[in-house]
Amino acid sequence: MSGQSTAGRKVLSLILLIAGGCLLVGALVLDFMGSPLTFRGTMLIIGAIGIIIGAYLFPTVKHHRKIINILFLFPLLFTFAVTVIIPLVLGVFYSLTDWNGIRFNNFLGLENYTSMFKEPAFIWSILITILFVVFNMVLVNVVGFLLALLCTSNLKGLGFFRASYFLPNLIGGIVLGYIWQFVFNNVLTEITEKISGNQASILSTTSTAFAGIIVVYIWQYAGYIMLIYITGLTQVPKDVLEASQIDGANRIETLFKIKIPMIASTITICTFLTLTSAFKQFDVNMALTNGSGSVADFMGSYLTNGTQMLALNIYNTAISKDNYAMGQAKAVFFFIILAVVSLVQVRISNKKEVEM
Amino acid sequence: MKKKNVISVVVTVVAVIVAVYTLFPFYLVLMNSFKNANDIVASPVSFTGVNVTQWITNLSNVINNSNFNFWYAFGTSLAITVISLILLALFGSMAAWVICRNKTKWSTAIYMTFIASMIIPFQVVMLPLISTFRDVGEFIGVSMLQSIPGIVFAYCGFGGAMTVFILTGFIKNIPYELEEAANIDGCSPEGIFFRVIFPLLKPVITTVTILNGMWIWNDYLLPSLMLGQNGRVKTLPVAVQAFVGSYVKQWDLILSAALLAIVPMIIIFLFAQKQIMHGMVEGAIK
Structure with a gap:
């Protein structure tokens, strides 16, 4: 130069x-x-x-x-x-004040946190979220794994089946929530009416509506989990499988004693994914039931938020009820649970993998 | 031999049943978009009332509806997704390259912050985010809420951590000798990045783009908060939500809107099926 x-x-x-x-x-x-x-x-x-x-x-x-x-x-x-x-730091701070979304006047300390646990509707949301997470972690993984077994067998038209199982995962939660609302409210009722004369939609009672959300969630998510399991299963070395066959292991023994232990790390990934995504579930919950559903008596009060999970509860507290500080406090609490649960889950799985 | 045949028949039957179950809702949406409202409610499963003129009427009703404004919402979603994806791929790989090739305290700290931030749920930052963006917008005189640049900015912030995480994993495995050789040949650091490293990143950028693209295209909460339910600018999911809210139980309109909202994704999937499925798995395993 x-x-x-x-x-x-x-x-x-x-x-x-x-x-x-x-x-x-x-x-x-x-x-x-x-x-x-x-x-x-x-x-x-x-x-x-x-x-x-x-x-x-x-x-x-x-x-x-x-x-x-x-x-x-x-x-x-x-x-x-x-x-x-910046929003995270501000958020933790705002949760300690009487913030209204724009400014705050008083510093309240932990008042928001103590009063949110006196709210039966919030406790209910925590409980059903935990229930939802447990159900989904088990069901999505089992269904996903079974589909993966199906898609790694010598089935004709494998590509088609794999793609069609995965397809629901492409659609956003809002749109598929409405589609399923149609399925539950119009299509399923027609079928049940013909069979049993019962015309009530499953979305009209709290417990069946909750089951409905789980069904939709499995429909959406199992195909994705299946893909990850397929990758895990195809990475199990062929010679190990052959060796077990020579040793006379039948299909079921091969599955439980060889395949499953060898994909332990895949199982960890999938449980982690289903755990965190089920915890954060919002779109389907909002579009399908919007949290409605009555609970006759919970902690001495009548609830109308029977299927409202934590993420939706936070949203409604802040946006619909205009109580930003309380919503923020709930969100911080939500963050803490999520962080603790994921850390514990990773720790446990790591230990298990080492033992195997 | 006989037993094997029985098993394979059973497996096929199960596979078909599951496929029918997963595809059934799509079939219902498509088929019912060919009917008028009365026929849909009267017999949602059967073909009664299906006709093409009705389909065109339904679609044009939805497309020209002032609440839905399909082409406008579609264009907004497309613009937001495409710009965010380009910026994320570019800025993400730039940052990942610097983090990877400088083993200093700072770069490790930045990397660790990115990783740790992936656990933060959107709910904990969404409310302060809106007020921060409002304040920043008022301060600099450029609206950050209800604007495409603002939402692209937010997606770069939220997508950054995962993008950097996946990209660093890939860049780590690119031999450093390549860069040394280019350096000896008199290539500047930015030249090394843009001429040597960036072209090598193609496969991993595809992965990142698919993961981010699926999320940004389908995202509802962030745009609904930033753009507002009835704001001037709407993305497709926000438009669907606003539309359904104003036409409760009008299934001819709702299902046609749903059809329009899912068709772009399905078309892309048909063309890039392998890449999408591969990318989704890659992203999860890393």
Whole structure:
């Protein structure tokens, strides 16, 4: 690189840095003064771009790598900090105040946390979420595993079956929630009416509606879990299977004594996935029942949120009932449970894998 | 021999029954979108009332409905998904490369923060996120809520952790000698990344793009909170929710809307079936 072009680059880089800096500072000053000028946003962005290009062009051999590192990390770290880290910290803080979604007036300490446990509807949501998670972890894994066995046998048209089992997973929870609402309310009732004369939809009673959510969830998720099990099963070495056959093991023995122990790590992944996703279930719950369902007597009160799981309870507390601080406190509690459960689950599975 | 035949027949029968079960709802949506409201309620399973003119009427009713505004919602969803995916792939691989190739305290700390953040449920950040975005938008004078740039920004933030996690796993296995050789040939660090490393990332970027794409395209909660239920800008899932809310029990309209919402995904799946299934598994195993 010739001396002249280096000097030229240096001047250009400095001009960009200084001009960018001026624009940035100017825009920030306008912002802090509460200026109504609408071009201040554009100014801020142009200033930032100027600084970035200036820094990139800065002619230095020694620090160039460092500058590139920072420039490369910046976009993702910046968006991550603004969307995850800052809201998380603020969220934990807001849960200790009487925040209304915009500002807060008083610091309440743990008051939100103590009062949410006095709310029977919330306790009910916790209980049915746990029930839902347990049911799903077992059922989705069993169904997914059986489907995987089916799809690794020498069945004709395997590709078609595999794709059709996976298909529901492509559809968003809101849309399929409504589709299933139609199935339960219109199609299934017609069938049951013909068979038994009973015309009631299963979504109209709490316990059957809860079962309905589980059915939809399995329908949506089992195909995905199946794919992971298929990958696990095809990685079981062929010679091990052959050896067991020579030793006279029948199909069932091979399954329980060889295949299942050898895919222990896949089982861990799948239980983890079903656990966390069932915990966070929101879309289907909202579209299918929107949490409705009556409970005659729970902790001495009548509930109308029979099928409302935690995530939906948090949403409704904050958005529908406009109680942001309480919703946030519940969300922090939700986060803590989720973190503890996942850590415990990973720990237990790791131990089991080592033993096997 | 005979026993084997019996088993394979049983297996096939089971496979078919399960396939009927998984595909039945799709069949119902498709078939009933050919009927008028009365026929749907009268006999949802049978073919009574199916006709093509009715289908076209239903679809045009939904597409031209001012509450649903299908093409607009579809375009919004497409724009948000595509821009987010491009930015995530680019920024994600840039960040993952820096994290991978610099074994300093900082890069380890950043990596660990990304990993730990994957356990954070959306619910715990959603409420402060809205207020933060509102404040930032007011502060800089560019609306972050109810705008496509704002939601793309949020997806880059939320998708970043998983993207970096999968990409670092891949970049780790690219031999460092490649970069050294390029360096000796006088290639700048950014040149090494864009000319040597980035082209090698194609398979893993496909995986990441599929995982993020499925999630962003189908996501309901984030856009519904950021864009609002009845805001100016709507994504497809938000539009479906708003539409169903205003036409309770009008199944001809609802099912046609559902059909329109699921068709794009199914078309993509038919073309990229292998990549999608492979990508979903890869993402989970890592």
